[in-house]
Amino acid sequence: MAGRDGDAEEQFELIPALAQARAAAAEATTKVAEKERSTRVVEAAGTLPVARVLVDVPLAHLDRPFDYLVPAKLDAKVVPGSRVKVRFAGQDVDGFVLERVESSDHPGRLAPLRRSVSDEPVLSPEVARLSELVAARYAGTRSDVLRLAVPPRHATVEKEPVKDAVPPFRDERDDAFWSRYPGGSAMTAALATGEDPRTVWTALPGDDWATGLARAAAATLGRGRGSVLCVPDHRDLARLDLALTEVLGAGRHVRLTADLGPAERYRSFLAVSRGAVQVVAGTRAAAFAPVHDLGLVALWDDGDDLYAEPRAPYPHTREVLLLRAHDTGCAAIVGGTSRSVEAAALVSSGWAKELVAARDDVRARAPVVSITGATDRELERDPAARSARLPSSAHVAIRSALEHGPVLVQAPRRGYAGGLVCDTCREPARCPACTGPLHLPQPQLPPRCRWCGADTLDRTCPACGSRGLRAAVIGDVRTAEELGRAFPRTPVRRSSGDRVLESVENTSAIVVATPGAEPPAQGGYAAVVLLDTWLMLARPELRTAEEAVRRWFNAAALARPADEGGRVVAVGDPAQPGLQALVRWDPAGFADREADERRSAHLPPASRIALLTGAPEAVESAVAALRLPPGTELLGPVPVEARSEAPGPEPTLQDTEPPVRVVVRVPRRWGAELSRSLVELQGTRSARKLPPVRVQVDPYTLD
DNA sequence: TCAATCCGTATC
DNA sequence: ATACGGATTGAC
Numbered sequence: 001m002a003g004r005d006g007d008a009e010e011q012f013e014l015i016p017a018l019a020q021a022r023a024a025a026a027e028a029t030t031k032v033a034e035k036e037r038s039t040r041v042v043e044a045a046g047t048l049p050v051a052r053v054l055v056d057v058p059l060a061h062l063d064r065p066f067d068y069l070v071p072a073k074l075d076a077k078v079v080p081g082s083r084v085k086v087r088f089a090g091q092d093v094d095g096f097v098l099e100r101v102e103s104s105d106h107p108g109r110l111a112p113l114r115r116s117v118s119d120e121p122v123l124s125p126e127v128a129r130l131s132e133l134v135a136a137r138y139a140g141t142r143s144d145v146l147r148l149a150v151p152p153r154h155a156t157v158e159k160e161p162v163k164d165a166v167p168p169f170r171d172e173r174d175d176a177f178w179s180r181y182p183g184g185s186a187m188t189a190a191l192a193t194g195e196d197p198r199t200v201w202t203a204l205p206g207d208d209w210a211t212g213l214a215r216a217a218a219a220t221l222g223r224g225r226g227s228v229l230c231v232p233d234h235r236d237l238a239r240l241d242l243a244l245t246e247v248l249g250a251g252r253h254v255r256l257t258a259d260l261g262p263a264e265r266y267r268s269f270l271a272v273s274r275g276a277v278q279v280v281a282g283t284r285a286a287a288f289a290p291v292h293d294l295g296l297v298a299l300w301d302d303g304d305d306l307y308a309e310p311r312a313p314y315p316h317t318r319e320v321l322l323l324r325a326h327d328t329g330c331a332a333i334v335g336g337t338s339r340s341v342e343a344a345a346l347v348s349s350g351w352a353k354e355l356v357a358a359r360d361d362v363r364a365r366a367p368v369v370s371i372t373g374a375t376d377r378e379l380e381r382d383p384a385a386r387s388a389r390l391p392s393s394a395h396v397a398i399r400s401a402l403e404h405g406p407v408l409v410q411a412p413r414r415g416y417a418g419g420l421v422c423d424t425c426r427e428p429a430r431c432p433a434c435t436g437p438l439h440l441p442q443p444q445l446p447p448r449c450r451w452c453g454a455d456t457l458d459r460t461c462p463a464c465g466s467r468g469l470r471a472a473v474i475g476d477v478r479t480a481e482e483l484g485r486a487f488p489r490t491p492v493r494r495s496s497g498d499r500v501l502e503s504v505e506n507t508s509a510i511v512v513a514t515p516g517a518e519p520p521a522q523g524g525y526a527a528v529v530l531l532d533t534w535l536m537l538a539r540p541e542l543r544t545a546e547e548a549v550r551r552w553f554n555a556a557a558l559a560r561p562a563d564e565g566g567r568v569v570a571v572g573d574p575a576q577p578g579l580q581a582l583v584r585w586d587p588a589g590f591a592d593r594e595a596d597e598r599r600s601a602h603l604p605p606a607s608r609i610a611l612l613t614g615a616p617e618a619v620e621s622a623v624a625a626l627r628l629p630p631g632t633e634l635l636g637p638v639p640v641e642a643r644s645e646a647p648g649p650e651p652t653l654q655d656t657e658p659p660v661r662v663v664v665r666v667p668r669r670w671g672a673e674l675s676r677s678l679v680e681l682q683g684t685r686s687a688r689k690l691p692p693v694r695v696q697v698d699p700y701t702l703d
Numbered sequence: 704t705c706a707a708t709c710c711g712t713a714t715c
Numbered sequence: 716a717t718a719c720g721g722a723t724t725g726a727c
Binding site for chain 1: 717719
């Protein structure tokens with residue numbers, strides 16, 4: 001059995017009787033003598049007998065290395081970065097060896113390592129340091145971060161023979177992709193020479209971004225440096241994987257995602273950690289990949305919410321990669337069709353340089369975008385359009401575009417119909433009895449309350465006095481049905497949820513998709529229609545506008561260029577800044593505008609915020625104990641719904657009393673200070689066994 | 704005077 | 716989380 005000969009327990013049994021007798025005789029001795037006894041008994045390794053071990057315990061105040069004695073028999077297996085088992089506070093726990101040292105500062109006697117799990121150095125010094133930085137940034141523990149960074153061991157996979165090393169990569173320097181961007185060739189040249197450029201890249205609509213990232217990785221690999229490339233989901237990863245194979249050839253890269261399955265995931269991880277491959281493409285789990293000689297970190301579409309890790313300490317892939325680039329001094333590319341507010345902040349602070357196409361190029365490649373109002377008056381005038389809930393101009397645009405190719409219709413959310421809103425002011429309709437949300441149980445029945453179940457026969461909108469109601473969310477299913485009736489001779493296909501189309505052919509068809517599930521069309525869509533854009537702006541959340549605009553740009557980028565007749569019709573308010581940015585095809589301008597608004601509203605990234613959630617008294621005492629940096633704002637406490645979407649080990653909130661939440665907000669320059677005092681707070685609280693308070697630094701949403 | 708129990712603190 | 720030590724309490 002594996003690890004049998006690595007068991008320190010056996011060594012205690014093998015202690016000579018003489019030594020045992022001597023040890024027994026030394027019963028009442030000083031601490032110094034006792035320490036000597038223990039060292040002699042365990043027979044420590046000849047050189048570097050002390051292992052500094054990060055133990056896997058969830059307690060914040062124990063998030064530091066502890067020293068253990070390396071038994072001589074384990075000398076060869078206990079290497080820096082390897083997994084061990086140690087006795088800690090009376091129980092056996094897992095740990096990572098951070099380093100081997102000559103002596104310990106610990107005044108007491110050291111316990112021996114119980115066992116070496118494996119001699120595989122799975123925690124590289126760089127990732128060990130990164131986990132420290134991420135934990136500090138998000139006020140979490142290193143053991144929580146390491147759970148995200150190092151996949152579980154798979155012994156069978158670990159024993160598999162190592163693949164032969166591939167010969168050094170020679171980049172043939174094909175600049176066909178990047179030369180279309182002013183400064184693009186300079187960037188790849190800088191990647192190839194080791195100048196480590198940091199770039200916010202706003203891609204041309206319809207551009208083959210995957211090839212761009214693959215070329216950047218190739219330039220970096222040309223000088224022997226590796227890359228970490230992150231994408232939001234599997235569709236994107238399949239595309240990047242293809243591009244990497246084409247540009248780098250076979251065997252130069254691996255895919256790394258959490259849902260590969262334990263064996264395949266560990267196999268990919270080992271290929272990277274052993275240096276067999278230096279290019280990693282993956283979802284957010286790949287951000288921590290221990291790439292040898294890291295030269296480039298890159299991510300595509302950094303505004304996607306899939307980059308927000310749902311497990312503690314909730315790090316964001318973009319922040320992990322940027323911390324990594326900053327710490328190691330490697331190059332970085334933050335790319336997208338649109339631009340996140342955080343990316344805009346990287347440019348305006350001077351940390352990164354922007355890489356955008358020339359204005360003329362953008363005009364030629366972007367589709368023609370128009371906005372059409374969706375007033376009910378306009379719907380009434382056109383019976384055909386009303387049946388499809390489409391303004392007549394959108395209806396006309398679809399009909400004429402279908403003569404030239406496929407048409408994409410983006411419908412805000414999945415499902416048949418959501419709640420009901422006032423047909424005039426669009427205020428959500430609430431139950432007159434209990435203020436619960438109303439819905440239509442069946443088309444011909446009166447509205448019913450989802451909370452108390454009462455039917456509402458007579459109701460006027462408290463906001464505007466209107467009596468009419470309409471569906472708040474049409475949903476892609478009903479949209480597809482209605483479009484099928486409006487265009488009876490055209491095939492209507494759906495792409496959403498777990499039935500996402502890979503791509504569609506260049507034929508006359510209507511594709512109804514939810515945001516993020518839009519399949520690309522061969523040769524591009526003749527037209528893209530964005531339905532009910534106002535709905536995507538209706539949520540009162542931090543990133544509502546940014547998120548909506550990102551989704552509009554991503555869908556619109558699938559249309560053909562203007563000179564090939566590509567059109568985009570957005571149904572919404574022509575004065576809406578996000579839609580105006582789409583008309584001008586100016587994602588950077590919109591991001592700057594949004595950044596200004598966040599600054600004046602004291603929201604991230606201009607401010608650093610932390611959420612403290614827990615039982616009312618717990619949150620109250622936590623806030624009272626917190627060292628608050630200058631300029632701190634405290635918002636709340638407010639009651640929150642007891643919801644824990646995040647799977648896995650979470651601090652269990654008291655469910656006897658409804659939890660509350662406080663928002664702590666500081667100016668950005670005090671962000672590190674805030675994180676420090678949150679770490680201190682969690683340390684004190686866990687040491688004193690106080691009820692848990694969940695801390696989230698810069699959460700993705702503030703709903 | 705000693706044992707059972709509680710509380711606080713360290714965990715190598 | 717245990718685990719241990721010192722203080723505290725209670726019965727002889």
